[in-house]
Amino acid sequence: MQDNATSTITPETVAAHGLKPDEYQRLLKILGREPRITELGIFSVMWSEHCSYKSSRVWLKTLPTSGARVIQGPGENAGVVDLGDGDAAIFKMESHNHPSYIEPYQGAATGVGGIMRDVFTMGARPVANLNALRFGDPSHPKTRHLVSGVVSGIGGYGNCVGVPTVGGEVNFDAGYNGNILVNAMCVGLARTDKIFYSAAKGVGLPVVYVGSKTGRDGIHGATMASAEFDDKSEEKRPTVQVGDPFTEKLLIEACLEMMATDAIIAIQDMGAAGLTSSTSEMADKGGVGITLDLDHVPQREEGMTAYEMMLSESQERMLMILKPGREAEAEAIFRKWGLDFAVVGTTTDTGRMIVMHKGVVEADLPVPVLANSAPMYERPWFAPVPPQPVLPQWVKAPNGNLDALKTMFGSPALCSRRWVWEQYDHMVMGDTIGRPGGDAAVVRVHGTQKGLAATCDVTPRYVAADPEMGTKQAVVETWRNLCAVGADPIAITDNMNFGNPERPEIMGQFVASVRGMAEACRVLDYPVVSGNVSLYNETNGVGIPPTPAIGGVGLIPDVAHVADIKLKREGDLLIVIGREQGWLGQSLYQQIICEKLEGAPPPVDLADEIKAGRLVRALIREDKVSAVHDLSDGGLLVAIAEMALASGEKGSGLGVELFAYEGKLPAHAVWFGEDQGRYVLAVDPARAEEVVERARLLALPARIVGRTGGDAIVLKGEEPLKLTELAEINEGWLPNYMAGEI
Amino acid sequence: MLRASVIVFPGSNCDRDVKTALEAITGFPVKMVWHGDATVPSSDLIVLPGGFSYGDYLRCGAMAAQSPIMRDVVEKARKGTPVLGICNGFQILCESGLLPGVLMRNKSLHFICRDVHLKVETDKTFFTGCYRPGEVIRVPIAHAEGNYFADTETLDRLEGEGRVVFRYSDAEGTVSPETCPNGAQRNIAGIADPTGRIVGMMPHPERLYEKMLGGTDGRRVFESAVVGAVAAMG
Numbered sequence: 012m013q014d015n016a017t018s019t020i021t022p023e024t025v026a027a028h029g030l031k032p033d034e035y036q037r038l039l040k041i042l043g044r045e046p047r048i049t050e051l052g053i054f055s056v057m058w059s060e061h062c063s064y065k066s067s068r069v070w071l072k073t074l075p076t077s078g079a080r081v082i083q084g085p086g087e088n089a090g091v092v093d094l095g096d097g098d099a100a101i102f103k104m105e106s107h108n109h110p111s112y113i114e115p116y117q118g119a120a121t122g123v124g125g126i127m128r129d130v131f132t133m134g135a136r137p138v139a140n141l142n143a144l145r146f147g148d149p150s151h152p153k154t155r156h157l158v159s160g161v162v163s164g165i166g167g168y169g170n171c172v173g174v175p176t177v178g179g180e181v182n183f184d185a186g187y188n189g190n191i192l193v194n195a196m197c198v199g200l201a202r203t204d205k206i207f208y209s210a211a212k213g214v215g216l217p218v219v220y221v222g223s224k225t226g227r228d229g230i231h232g233a234t235m236a237s238a239e240f241d242d243k244s245e246e247k248r249p250t251v252q253v254g255d256p257f258t259e260k261l262l263i264e265a266c267l268e269m270m271a272t273d274a275i276i277a278i279q280d281m282g283a284a285g286l287t288s289s290t291s292e293m294a295d296k297g298g299v300g301i302t303l304d305l306d307h308v309p310q311r312e313e314g315m316t317a318y319e320m321m322l323s324e325s326q327e328r329m330l331m332i333l334k335p336g337r338e339a340e341a342e343a344i345f346r347k348w349g350l351d352f353a354v355v356g357t358t359t360d361t362g363r364m365i366v367m368h369k370g371v372v373e374a375d376l377p378v379p380v381l382a383n384s385a386p387m388y389e390r391p392w393f394a395p396v397p398p399q400p401v402l403p404q405w406v407k408a409p410n411g412n413l414d415a416l417k418t419m420f421g422s423p424a425l426c427s428r429r430w431v432w433e434q435y436d437h438m439v440m441g442d443t444i445g446r447p448g449g450d451a452a453v454v455r456v457h458g459t460q461k462g463l464a465a466t467c468d469v470t471p472r473y474v475a476a477d478p479e480m481g482t483k484q485a486v487v488e489t490w491r492n493l494c495a496v497g498a499d500p501i502a503i504t505d506n507m508n509f510g511n512p513e514r515p516e517i518m519g520q521f522v523a524s525v526r527g528m529a530e531a532c533r534v535l536d537y538p539v540v541s542g543n544v545s546l547y548n549e550t551n552g553v554g555i556p557p558t559p560a561i562g563g564v565g566l567i568p569d570v571a572h573v574a575d576i577k578l579k580r581e582g583d584l585l586i587v588i589g590r591e592q593g594w595l596g597q598s599l600y601q602q603i604i605c606e607k608l609e610g611a612p613p614p615v616d617l618a619d620e621i622k623a624g625r626l627v628r629a630l631i632r633e634d635k636v637s638a639v640h641d642l643s644d645g646g647l648l649v650a651i652a653e654m655a656l657a658s659g660e661k662g663s664g665l666g667v668e669l670f671a672y673e674g675k676l677p678a679h680a681v682w683f684g685e686d687q688g689r690y691v692l693a694v695d696p697a698r699a700e701e702v703v704e705r706a707r708l709l710a711l712p713a714r715i716v717g718r719t720g721g722d723a724i725v726l727k728g729e730e731p732l733k734l735t736e737l738a739e740i741n742e743g744w745l746p747n748y749m750a751g752e753i
Numbered sequence: 754m755l756r757a758s759v760i761v762f763p764g765s766n767c768d769r770d771v772k773t774a775l776e777a778i779t780g781f782p783v784k785m786v787w788h789g790d791a792t793v794p795s796s797d798l799i800v801l802p803g804g805f806s807y808g809d810y811l812r813c814g815a816m817a818a819q820s821p822i823m824r825d826v827v828e829k830a831r832k833g834t835p836v837l838g839i840c841n842g843f844q845i846l847c848e849s850g851l852l853p854g855v856l857m858r859n860k861s862l863h864f865i866c867r868d869v870h871l872k873v874e875t876d877k878t879f880f881t882g883c884y885r886p887g888e889v890i891r892v893p894i895a896h897a898e899g900n901y902f903a904d905t906e907t908l909d910r911l912e913g914e915g916r917v918v919f920r921y922s923d924a925e926g927t928v929s930p931e932t933c934p935n936g937a938q939r940n941i942a943g944i945a946d947p948t949g950r951i952v953g954m955m956p957h958p959e960r961l962y963e964k965m966l967g968g969t970d971g972r973r974v975f976e977s978a979v980v981g982a983v984a985a986m987g
Contacts, residue, residue, distance in 0.1 A: 124924075166864050170807040172893070173766025257764050257808025349763060436866045436895045438960045441770035446967070455940075455965070457773075570965060 014720055020045055020657055030056035030232075031237060033385060036478040041384055042376075047319045049366060050394040051372040052604050053381070056175035056231070056284035056322060057291065060546050063385030066341035066512035070525045070725050080501050082203065088129040088280065089199075091539025093502050094566055096457055100463055101205045104196035104562040106545035111193040112240070114251040115160025115177040119193050121254040124198040127174065131263050132329065134270050135199025136208040136249075138440060140169050140199040141455050142195045143178040143467045143506070143560040145320040146190030149423050149748055154183070157191055158751065160676035166194070166434040171256035172263065175443050176435035177452035178466055183423040185658040186471070188242060189550025194543075195508040196562040199452035200456060207270060209279040209289075209330045211297030211358050216276060218290070218301060219338065221606045222262050222328040222343050226311035229285070229324025239511055240550040242395035253721035256546045258327040258350070266329065267347040279329040287321045287331045295382030297332075300359035309351040315372035323356040332358060341430035360738050369520055392518035401610030403680030406601060413732045415604050416648050424644055432485055435495060446656065449575050450641050453567065462567030467560055470644065473557040473612035474554055476597050478520045482527035482559045483615045487687060489534055489563030491641040494624035495690060496504075497573045498565030503532065505542040505561055510554020512546045520557040521546075528559065530738055536615040537563075537570035574631045574639040578658040578719045579667040585667065585717040587647060589623050589689030590616070593680025599603045599645045600683035619688040622709045627690050630702065638693035649689050651717065652724055654743050655734055662738030666721035693719060755781045755982050758796040760826065762788040762817045766958065767803035767839065767883045774959035775800070778975045781986055784985075788820040797982040798835050799826055802840030803895070803957060813856065813862045813898045814844030823849055835879040835978065843943070843953030851909070852944055854903030856896075860936025864897040868968070869934055870921040871956060875915050878949035879981045883973040889926045890970035892932060892956040894943055899955040901937035901944075911944055918952055919943035 025035045028051055035159035038046060047052065056062055062072065076084035082099060084093035091102035091589045107122025127137045142165055147154045158181075169176045173233040174197070204335055211218075229252035269275060277297065279289045286303070294301040305320050315323075333341055333484055338354060345352040359365075364381060366374040417423050432447040444462060445453030466489040474481030486503065493500040505528065510517040528749035567573055595601050596610025630636045652669055658664025670680045694702050699715060706713035723731040747753050755777050761768045772783045786793050793799060809817035817823065823845070828834045830851055838846035839951075846852045858864060868891050873884040884890070903911070913915050919942040923932045933940045935955075943954030958971030 163863070169865075170864055170897075171764070171766075171808065255808070257805060257810070260766065260805070261763055344966075425959055433867050433946060434864045436864070438866065438893055438895060438957070439770065441767075441773055441966065442958060444965060444967075 015190055018554060020051055025489035025572055028655055029626050030055055030555055034058060037744055041380055047374060050376060051127055052322050053287045053374055057113040057381060058385045062284050062288055063696050064544055065386050065656060066390050066546060068387055068389050069389050069746045071488045074539045074632060075533045076538050077428045077481055078536060081148050081538055084540050085528045087208060087536045092540060093203060094461060096334045097203050100198055100564055101133050101200045101201055102198040102504055103129050104504040104563055105507060105543040106506050107193045108545055110251040111161055112191050113152050115157050116251050117251050119164030122193050122195040123165055123168040124254045124259050124326055125282050126195045130199035132278055135201035136267060137174045137197050137199045139198040139452060139465055140174050140176040141465055141467050145182045145187045145558060148185040148630040149183050151188045154543040161193055162434055168254055168256040168309050169582055170436040172260045173439050175437045175439050176193060177437050177443060177454060178447055180226035180467060181428055181431055182471060186474050186556040190555050192508050192546045192558055194560045196461060196467055196504060198564060205270060207275060207278050208678055209277050209293050209296055211277045211293040211299055213276060214299055214358050214360045215374055216335060217333050217338055217354045217400040219331045219333055220308060220353045220355045223258050223318055223325055224349055224351055225323045226325045227319055227323060230319060230322045239547050252324045252326050254326045258570045262327055264671060265345050265350055267284045269341060274334050274341055275331055276334060277332040279330050279393050283328060285324050291381045294364060294378045300361040300363045302359055302365040303356040306697065307353045307355045309353055317684035319366040319573060321366060321462050342362055348718060355597050355681060358705060366706050368600060385704055390512050390518045391515045392522050393470050394495060395478055395517045395519050395523055401596035403595050406595040406676060407605060408679045409604055411729050412648060412679060413726055413729045419599060419603050419649060420643055420737060421740040423744060424599055424603065427741045429742060430745040430749060444494055444570055445575060450492040453496055455570050460569050464493050464565040464567055466492040467556055467562040469560045470551050471556040471558045472597050472608055474559060475611050478523035478557050479527035480614060481530040481612050482519050482524040484612060485561045485689060486528055486531035486560055487560045487615050487620050488643055489535060490620060490624060492711060493563050493565035495639045495641045497628055498567045500537050500563055500565040502538050502540045503561050505539055505559060507544045508548055508555065508558040517554055524557060524559045531617060554723055561659055572625045572632045574636060576640040576654050576657050577638055578654050578693055579637045581665060582696060583693040583719045584715050585651060586692045586694055586699060586702055586713055587689055588711050588713045588738040590619065590686060590712055591681060592686050593676040593684040594686045595680055595684055598683060598685045612689050613685045615687045622711055623688050623690060626706060626709060635698050636692045636694055640691045641692060642689040646683040646685050652737060655724060656738055656741060662735035664720045664734060666734055667717045668721060668725045669717040671727045755779045755979055757798040758784045758786045758793050758963045759800045759802055760822055762806035763810050764806045764821060765802050765804035771800050771802045771959045772781060775975055778962060779979050784886055786822060790822050792825045793829060795839050798978050801845050803840030803842060804918045806841055808827060814841060815821050816849035817845045822842040827851060830951050833950060834852050837880055838953040839957055843955055846953040849923060851951050853874040853907050855903055856898045857902050858898050859900050861863050865934055866895040868893045870924050871919040872926045872928060873918045874920060874962040877915060878918055878945045879950050880974045880977050881918060882951045882977040882980055889922060889924060891968055892958055892971045893960045894956045896955055899935040901941040908939055914944045917941055919954055922976060937950060
């Protein structure tokens, strides 16, 4: 179907390219003629949801994207923020959901590879990888296979490239049975005067292809990622790209070496829609045309057509625009690293993208049209109706609070993720200060005393119940996690994973979610600098729970003052700051102990978040706290137990004696409520009064809830819970499950 | 002045980490030597760093062992230049015949990254002089192929000649199958050549050389080398 320029385009061909009939009519009108088959291929990927954001753009525009530290917001390969002293952090999160479901190892691996390229394309050395993974119910027959493949794919790629995978999250929920989520985030470091952009400014400049050869893998990957799944999705396996982390490592080193010269005018990685998307975006941003001669493209297979080369999503490839006459110097660098290098075209003043192959014009399209003519839809939507709150008194008490804790700690939702993160090299590069398992990961800015903190979070059950509040909560949870290690939150990247936007209720979730994110980001002065939207996460007409994963990045001015969750000293007092209402609606307690989920998710008070966050950061910098943990999934008792377990291997650390609660709320609501805006601090008794007083001055409640010591969690009236027992429960579930023993 | 060289293979990824640690500990600049070069500059110490040289294609370390620079590394090592191979560097030392045995896939078949305890078996090598024999230290591992294997005769010889340098243990120094993270025979984490000047180890001492990173137990591997180099200078 794709062998020459004169074939007639049938409605079947159009449908096979994922274009709707009205979209094809739009294309005919724009071109004023029937497209050649290569041109149809090019438009089909440029107009895919994945590349064009046609359903989401209108809403994404409402997000706050600027701020004092923002150097580059959305629209480039990744967002850039200022870290002071000439340092910049460059970061983004991106999904690889569809490929990972079909072929988990390669799908996840190339997701990691792709996001790292987005970051080093801009001149940054990648320094930290994170990921947010959502799998189906553990009892689903595919889940174990998918967990195993995705985790080894992420590790296999990141470990080899030598970038530490320092954080992330893993959820299990039946809502993802037919459509898992693999969201990969990368943070890189650059100098503010050495940031590279993609605008191909200038005429008559060489267009240079570097990296791996082009093969037939990944053709129409972007189109696949913009369609729903059905029972035949396995047949799409050939559209999943294959990654080679070794080449990526060489590409990073070669590009950074190249960037140290001044020969590059523009650079862009070839990600989704490969050569098509990179050439058209670079030409459009530079206001120029590009003529490509595909005869010069390094090819892995024989007999590739123009159509295949333009649509291939072969990995580890970049496109650069060089200053004239610098080709030889550039070629020497790439050859040294054993990579392909080819001049494949030139920039022109025609404003057209012309694709030549074997002397034949395979495409001749106006660049601005190609880059900007995708349809933009204001899809119809219904506003979701948030449920009513559930009062704590309506949620039944457990037989024993510590028994409930044990059940929760041994559940898929709260069990230790060690089995996952021990497969990731989280220490390579020698700057990992906050390892996985804490609130936010911390890596030192190499050669300085500054630290970068990063985290990714979302609580899908909150978002499912109330997309606006749930997304607000996701933003503030990243904010709290950053504050909890002592970082000033700077900005976020978002990864919006939703179902089919053509269904008004799904579009309604998306609209509400963006609204919640926008409000939280605006009030917290915590802008969105990059992001990715993944729609059509559905299988056989059933959408996933709406999952806006948020990746937050913060700056620690001096790594001598960072906090972690480990209890350190016997006799420290534990202080909870923040408002306690005993919110059990949509809580883990409700889900695991009561086996149901109902009511509204916990409300977020942005003003209180700001106050609490500031106080915690100040206390960390004044060395007035010995450990800090934010309160989230599972509430207070879970957070305290996590701090105790983190203080020593296999339960060998410090226990906690909890003081009896004497307030008006039901005790289980105090121990397991998921009220927002709260932290637990471990404080020297001599300073406890000062900490409580400083919270009160900010009108933030503060309460002393326990004292560290012993080898158990002790709660009056209940059998003490040995840390060794709790550790065994907590560490056991995931390895046993993966071994097929559960 | 300590002259240390770190060999950089395509796919090495702990080269900068070793350089950073060595420079911080010794105070002297470290030379980075490209795999394609024919000779290593005159050095008091050569380090083969961790990573995935040549993408681990064929077999870990196998292709690096054939690279141009290794001919000179082997020659210099045989003439007495101290060589430390860490992780992939250990694999390369085995593949190039400077050390016996081979590193196979971990028993769990997974990549493992975590701190482990090591029992220091000897202070009679160039890289362990600053430890006490029997001392237990904590250093991270990060590998998928660290499962040391050699035939019984070789293992007996290594033990008999005091060439087992580190063994995986628990915090108390007990060495047992339960304290072995990767299935290595006799819990071997590092070995030396008969002269004690060539050492290969799977754990990464450069990752725990300062308090900020969570520990300093790895530091003395490099301090031992400095002491050894100074002694050699007379």
